[in-house]
Amino acid sequence: MAVTMTSIRxxxxxxxxxxxxxxxxxxxxxxxxxxxxxxxxxxxKKLMKKYEGKATFEGYID
Numbered sequence: 001m002a003v004t005m006t007s008i009r010x011x012x013x014x015x016x017x018x019x020x021x022x023x024x025x026x027x028x029x030x031x032x033x034x035x036x037x038x039x040x041x042x043x044x045k046k047l048m049k050k051y052e053g054k055a056t057f058e059g060y061i062d
Contacts, residue, residue: 015027024030 010027010031012027015030018024018030018034019027022030022033024033
């Protein structure tokens with residue numbers, strides 16, 4: 001993973017809350033986790049839209 005130093009303005013209260021909610025070690029860690037989560041969510045939504053109404057579930061039914 002390529003890492004670059006950058007400077008951004010953060011709402012420190014929000015960043016500190018994110019650290020707690022995400023169980024992160026630091027604000028930087030929380031930002032990385034949040035970025036990974038939003039990218040995964042967007043990819044998932046795109047995938048769901050692509051296969052909307054086309055997928056079937058053949059799971060175990062009791």
